[in-house]
Structure formats: structure tokens, C-alpha cells
Amino acid sequence: MRRLLPSTLAGRIILVLLVGLMAFHVGSLWLHQTGSDILLGSTQQRVTAERVAAAARAVGMVPPEAREAVAQALSSPGFQVRWQPGAVEGTVAAEDLTITGHREAQGTVGLPEGGSLWYHADPLQAQPEHATLLSTTAMAVGILVLGLLVVRLIARPLRELSSAADRIGRPGQTVTVPEEGPREVRQAAQAFNRMQARIDRLIADRTQALAAVSHDLRTPLARLRLRAGFLDDAEVQQQIDADLDEMDAMIGSTLAYLRGDEEQEEVRSADIAAMLQTLCGDAEDMGKAVTYEGPPQARLPCRAIALKRAFANVIDNAVKYGTSARVVLADRGRELVIHVDDAGPGVPEEQLESVFQPFYRLEESRNRGTGGSGLGLAIARQAVGHHGGSVTLQNLAGGGLRASIRLPRLA
Structure with missing residues (x-):
């Protein structure tokens, strides 16, 4: 799971924003679709009842031989009616419709003069509300853009903190980190500046101590070398000079390693x-x-x-x-x-x-x-x-x- 997470803080915040916005977007669409289905169901029942009642009145007002023609004339691709002569079992009144689903209605209605009217209403089709979808998408994009700006504002002090940490110990003047931004970032910057000041003091003290050690060690070496020059035994004098050369080289290499002289070049x-x-x-x-x-x-x-x-x-x-x-x-x-x-x-x-x-x-x-x-x-x-x-x-x-x-x- 951790391998899928971005390595940067900004990347992780953006990922959280994207996941949140996607969940928000999908949830909004689901709620919109659910509300549309409920509205279509209630509208379907009301519209179907009104159309069946109107068709029953129109068919009942004409002679029996013309009723089938009137029924066909009242039919449409989404609403079909058929006149059936004779008594039909199970007929119901127009206001007691049999609904097979909240989108599809079907049944029969008995007529006062005899016979019945069969009807079938196709489901109403939900029309896409482009304005709603567009506004939801625009709101999501706006939140994402605002989130990106906030992430950049948060990440900028952290980048400055990282850059300042990388400069510690390098030659040049120490630069303090701006103590601005959210409270947590300001506290981190303040702690870093205090740490940087302590490190600067330690480096300065170490440099001063090394300079003193270098002077204090080489001074007696110089005196020993001078005194060795007054010895009568040339072989002993040569051995002492060799020992002093070795000691001087060891001191020089040790101090160079501790000072890190190459960083000053x-x-x-x-x-x-x-x-x-x-x-x-x-x-x-x-x-x-x-x-x-x-x-x-x-x-x-x-x-x-x-x-x-x-x-x-x-x-x-x-x-x-x-x-x-x-x-x-x-x-x-x-x-x-x-x-x-x-x-x-x-x-x-x-x-x-x-x-x-x-x-x-x-x-x-x-x-x-x-x-x-x-x-x-x-x-x-x-x-x-x-x-x-x-x-x-x-x-x-x-x-x-x-x-x-x-x-x-x-x-």
C-alpha cells in the first residue's frame, strides 16, 4: 500500500484531494440519480392516471363501432390503449391503476357503457441535466485548484527548510529559515533555526579549538627540532628529525580531517x-x-x-x-x-x-x-x-x- 503513495507531501495531499473529490462527485451523481428516479416514479403514476382517464372518457363518448379507431388515434409510442368489447374480469377503475413498476404501468379500465380499455404506459426517460452535471464538475475542479494552491503554500516553507538544512556545514553565511506559514510549519522553522544556531556555535568552537591545538602542538615540535640541531651525534639527530617529521605529518593529517579543509576550497x-x-x-x-x-x-x-x-x-x-x-x-x-x-x-x-x-x-x-x-x-x-x-x-x-x-x- 505504501508503494502506491507519492513520495512527497504535496503529492499525498493532492492524492487525498483527488480521492475525496471523486467520492464526492460519484456520491452527488448517485443522489441526483436517486432523486430523479423517485420523481419520475411519482410523475409516472400521475401522468398515466390522467391519460387513462382522458382516454376512457373519449372512448366512452363515441359509438361502439368507432371506439377501436378512437383508441388507436389516442395511442402514441409511449402510451398504447386498446378497446376490448364485452366484460373483462379483473378490470379496475382509472384511479386504481395497476403499476408494475415505478417506471412502467399497465392494466385495464372498465367503461360504463360496457367493454373495457386496455392500456400500457412505457417508462418515462430521464433527460440529462447538463447544467447540474456541469455545475458539479466545475465545483469539483474549483476545489481541486484551490487545494493545489494551498498545497503549494504549505510545501514552500518545507522546501525552504530542506534547502536550509542542506546548506548546514557548507562555506558561506548561514541563512535562517523564514518563520511563516501555518503554526506547525512556523514551529518547525523556529526549532530548525535554533538548531542551526547551535551547530554554528559548535563549528566555530571546534574551529577555534583546532587552531589552538595546531599551534600548541607544533610549537613544542619546533623547539625539539631546534634543540636536535645542537646534538653532536648526526645519526641520532637524523632519527629525531624523522620522528618529528612523522609527528608533524600525523598532526597535519588529523587536523585536516577534522577541519574538513576541502569544504573551504x-x-x-x-x-x-x-x-x-x-x-x-x-x-x-x-x-x-x-x-x-x-x-x-x-x-x-x-x-x-x-x-x-x-x-x-x-x-x-x-x-x-x-x-x-x-x-x-x-x-x-x-x-x-x-x-x-x-x-x-x-x-x-x-x-x-x-x-x-x-x-x-x-x-x-x-x-x-x-x-x-x-x-x-x-x-x-x-x-x-x-x-x-x-x-x-x-x-x-x-x-x-x-x-x-x-x-x-x-x-
């Missing part, structure tokens, strides 16, 4: 093919086995910095755990599909989704040789998801892991 047209070629070239310059296959150009409206970070995380993940990365770009018109294949051991099937969780890592040691903070794939999925795309992992039949990135060309 403007959407511009970028060449995804050139972006991937640059990342693959940089990796090759660092001695990593990374190759690119695909078209020389593939433009897409996007937040280029966020997507570049996502691609870099996926490629770095493939090189780190799979020793190599083969990047393949396919331009399918409505979407761009990027496959990043590695030659590693793959990922257990039950953990293909778990690796996208923040801070989740298959390798538990968390050292420089085996991995970082466990945010690379989480950041990549977050950035691609904000572009309406998806990131999935799949174990290849011949060994290795494939990361598939789909980016639709949204209107």
Missing part, C-alpha cells in the same frame, strides 16, 4: 589527468615504482587541492603496502574512473571497509616503516565523497589490491 575546473601524471612523476622521481595510463587530459569541476590530497593518499598507500602503483584513468563521459592497482598481499575481505575508518590500520605497530596515522584512506573517501563520488577497495584475482575512485561530472 572553491570549485574550479581542473585537469585530473595532469594531476595524476604529476603525482606519478613525483613518485617516480623519489624512486618509487609508479606508472600512469590514460588520456592526456580530463577536466572536471572540483576542489583540486582536496582531490590531489586524496589521490596522493591512495597512491602512497599502494606504494607503501603494495611496493608499486599502476594508475589507470578512464574518461567515461558522465564520470571519471581511476583505478590504482598494487602488487601487495591485498586486504582480508572482511576488512575492506574497515580500513576506511579513521585511525584504523591493519599493521598495529604504527612505526615509520609500516605506516602512518591510519587517516590516508579516510581522508581520501571524505574528499571524494564531497564531490559526489566513491572510493572502494577490491582484491585482484592475480594478487594485489585495487582502489577504485569514481568522480561523476555533476551538473
